[in-house]
Amino acid sequence: MGKDKKVTRFVCREEDICNPSYGGPLPSLPADKRPKRSPKEAAALDVMWRGYDDLWRLGWKDIIYCPKDGSHFLAITAGATAVFECNYIGEWPDGSWWIYDGDVWPARPILWKPLPDAEGKP
Numbered sequence: 001m002g003k004d005k006k007v008t009r010f011v012c013r014e015e016d017i018c019n020p021s022y023g024g025p026l027p028s029l030p031a032d033k034r035p036k037r038s039p040k041e042a043a044a045l046d047v048m049w050r051g052y053d054d055l056w057r058l059g060w061k062d063i064i065y066c067p068k069d070g071s072h073f074l075a076i077t078a079g080a081t082a083v084f085e086c087n088y089i090g091e092w093p094d095g096s097w098w099i100y101d102g103d104v105w106p107a108r109p110i111l112w113k114p115l116p117d118a119e120g121k122p
Helices: 039-057
Strands: 072-077 084-089 096-100 104-107 109-114
Touching: 039 109, 072 096, 084 109
Parallel strands: none
Antiparallel strands: 072 084, 072 109, 084 096, 096 104
């Protein structure tokens, strides 16, 4: 993507999707029929979303947009506290991701970023 391109990201909340005027793919559910979330679960989901959003703003992108030519990149898996070197092997969408961490492991990463160059720049 060139430097003159601007990426716009839309945030859609559950209440937006369930609003009949949204016209989205989900039917409108009355509030009393929606699954109930505990305050603890809601707080955890909020923390998860904020972390994902912060990483996105730091240059991390959704894994489906990673290179699919076998080249290596950085990846984050859900629940991980580290960043791993990773690559995608095979034809999209039937291939698989592999993480390199002293050994090679199959993975299901959620975010990716290019490997930094020799000067540490992505």
